[in-house]
Amino acid sequence: MTDEIGAPRGHIKDVGIETGAARLTPEIIRKTALRMLHEEAGARLRTYLDICVRCGLCSNACHYYNSMGGDPTYSPAGKVKETLSVIMAKNGRVDVEFMKKACEIAFTECNLCRRCAMYCPLGIDTATMMLFVRRLCHKLGMVPQYIQDTAHSHSATMNQMWVKEDEWIDSLQWQENEAREEVPDLRIPLEKEGADVFYSVIGPEPKFRAQLIYQAAVIFHKAGVNWTMPATPGWDNSDMCMYTGDMEMMSRLKKLHFETALRLRAKRIVMGECGHAFRSVYDMGNRALGWRYPPVPVIHAIDFFHEILTQGKIKVAQKYEKPVTIHDPCNIVRGRGLHEKLREAVGMLCETVIEMEPNREHNYCCAAGGGVINCGPPFKMKRVLGARVKGDQLMEVHKKGGVTCIAPCHNCHGGLEDILHHYKIPMDLKFLGDIIYQCMEK
Amino acid sequence: MQDTDNRDWELGEKTPARPGEWAGQFEWVEEPEVSPDGERLAAVVNTGEDGFTLCVNGVVWENLYERVWYPRFAPDGRLTALAQRDGQSVLCVDGEEEGEWHDFLWDTLFSGDGGTIACAAQNGGAYSVVKDGTRWEEEFFNLSGLAVSPEGSKCVAVVQVEQMPAGDITKFQEGCYKIAINGKTPGARLLSAWDTAFSKDGAHAATEVRVSPYDYTIAVDGVPWEKTFPGVWRPRFNPKTGLITAPVKIGSGWTLAAGGEPLWDRLFTQLWRHKYSGDGSRAAAVIALRYGRWSVAVDGVPWENTYGDFVDELALSSDGSLVACIASDQGRRTIVVNDRPWTGAYDMVWPPVISPDGRRVAAVVESGGKTAIAVDGAVLASGFLKAFPPVFGPGSDRVLVRAIHDSGGKALYVRKVLQLDGPR
Amino acid sequence: MHSLYAFLTGSMVWVSVLLFLGGSVYSLVSRAVMARKMDKMVYSYFSLHYALRSIFHWVIPYAARNWRLHPLFTFVTFTFHICLIWTPLVLFAHVGLFYEAWGFSWWFIPDLAGDVCAGLVLACCLFFLGRRLFLRDVRYLSTASDYVMLALVAAPYLTGMWAHRQWPGHETALLLHVFSGELLLALIPFTKLGHMLFFLFTRGYIGSEFGAVRHARDW
Ligand code: SF4
């Protein structure tokens, strides 16, 4: 046991945090914080702060705490103590250095994974408080550069990756052409009114992982799904504004997304394999607009794949032989309870499954979620170190013979890729769609 | 949709097209579009090795392309589509190529009478607008949100006027976007901008814009209102007075504002998609009366009934006495007219269409995979595979039904004019 | 001394009970009102079924995974909370006082058993103190007020046992017992002890969110 507590913070220089901080004064911080405390710190937040008995039972819920040698400043309650507790207690009288540190903690040391809410006997939701701190940082104009840039892209183009209107259509048409080499009568139906399924994806799909659209098209085609994609903005379901605390932009993004589904008279929105986007569409964005539940049913790809597999619309030609493990993305497991369907689907597709422990709702986050990976290269090392427990889990699986990790989420892929590489775990990563595409009767 | 031209309003049925028979002639037939008068049915078809074209009432266009997409009938009945070959795009109108080829064309739009056709265009990474075959002289780094004024004199788009190096968050916040009006960008620099609305005469355009990371407002002809809000939605012009109104966020609620000042005297949990009656006497908006309960407010007064899923597609009669919308509760959709929902609930409902006399409402509805046309809540014609929006005759006593039904296993397009019972 | 005792067992009881009840009602109601204004979704998503489902799993020892991960702590904390709440309510000495004043009584435990319970509470307090002192994360999280709270909680049980066992100075101890007990009661709504009131709502709310919206377990 050492007395030294608290990881060094502030040595990572981030353009967004630095330029934001340069414009700040304690007076600006105080005024902004006071206004936010007054207007937005509601009963939930205040009660959480009031009643936390600082028992530390949430500590081992957090992968950062577990990965960082039990440094208590990484425990959920520790992160609150380092940030919001002080802001609240001092009524916003904190200095610029303090806010820089708070910004780093809230943006890069919490994945908003909500695991700790499951481990705190009082049900205190630390993620809510970290998001509050992020929003304060947003209002102070101090947000890590990479994720801020992404939020700007959302604002300008209504998608995450600066994809222009024509580029979006062009990528779909290009994927359609590619896929027709394999399935000559395949279509990616654009702007088809009254389809059963409006398929929406995240910005990086057309930009970097277009083959996923290709695969989805082949799967939908073979399953005989009546589906469509829009030729207008509104196609992107992703949302980094939700994670920068820019709730106004989050609302705008989700409004357009839902309006697009309503305009196309689609019966359901089926989303690609992404976790955060699901949280935005299913949980946070709709609420910010006044919708208790999404106006159009929102189905995550796992749910949909499970449906078409169990209905026999997709037939498995040959099961995936290499032993696989399943990474449960927080936002569709603690966020939607899809872990059993995921396992059933994997069971139909793969010969051998080796589970990581703990799993299902109790999974560890990959440390990429909650916008942390989107804070970019400056914070990459911290993120990978914060995911050591995930690395340990994967190493265990590898030792038991696991070869492939199935992770039905984009950000998880990014995070796990770095983990596998850093901890030298020779496993490969796949989306469930990859496996279906590979194993199905075509 | 209202009839203004010389349509055939004779009672009876025609079968201008037999799409079921096309299927055998082509590799595949895509989703059909119908002309406003219902006399023509068109669809993109894959002819096989030679490529794609449009099939109109069974007759194909002469030219074949690698791809033909986005077939749309203009309000004046001209049929447009975007065609591609060798990585280039061209707009086709009634089978003829209009204007030059471009690197990419998309988002075909029409003026109210269809006299003007515009598309967004990209050439060598530079963005512009093509209006009636002529490209803007100005080019931009990006372009979105294209809109055409009702009388066709103006095209407005959101354009990027300065290149941003990757990750330059400061530059973005200084404003790299502007509103382009017929290519000119007289207004202010903006962080972002979205939907545009035009005045009735097309003289002015109002756009929802973001002027700082925290401030949103309405820009009129590219120039933002001085007053800003934490949120705004799409503006509208009062067709009578020309007053520009927009839903704005004030505190934790939303209301309708004009020129930056609240017009309605109460706040709603949400308020958007407002519309005016033709005579400008009334405004109605979709509102969330409280969290999770949706409804309509007419001149600021909410309806009594609320719905859990959503309310959408407001329509007002020209004198404002009738307000209709789509509403959905627990996954069942219906049409609501003046706060009274139709008794039937459906799997899917298309926007309500109001008769010229402002007394009747018709809509396409779908249940169990079959589509029907309903008028004032009662089914008028049913059992279709697909139905297009109904059109009321000039006397409001007839309805033009345009629909595809299954005739012995083959899809058949029918155009019928049906008589409605006496006035309600 | 006698009049002080009379005062403490007379008016002060009322004061402390009123402070406890009034304070509890006030803090619950004011939070409820605030939630109506600022956290509308709390009302919208609160589901009795799922709230109870969650609470149920957390008030049963070892039913939640985190309880199982901390077997000793779980044993201690359940012992502590049970003894803490039940002992004063069913202690013969307390019930007897009620009978004297109001003429009615209820099931009680002998004072000796009360001493055992108080001893358990104290032992648990020592355990908690040990955690605060020696567990790295808990020590870091603890603030001065957490130690004061611990002392405040221990005080009535220590002094109660002291008085009952008639250890030297037991008369003063009795006074301190009554006073600290009243102080503790009165402070519940105004300090972290309020978790006792809010537990049902915070746990219930997260249980509702997890159950009704997210279709997942939260234990
Ligand atoms: S958040 Fe919960 S578990 Fe963590 S210290 Fe506070 S009360 Fe204990």
Ligand code: SF4
């Ligand atoms: S990363 Fe997850 S477990 Fe850790 S504090 Fe954040 S929400 Fe809680």
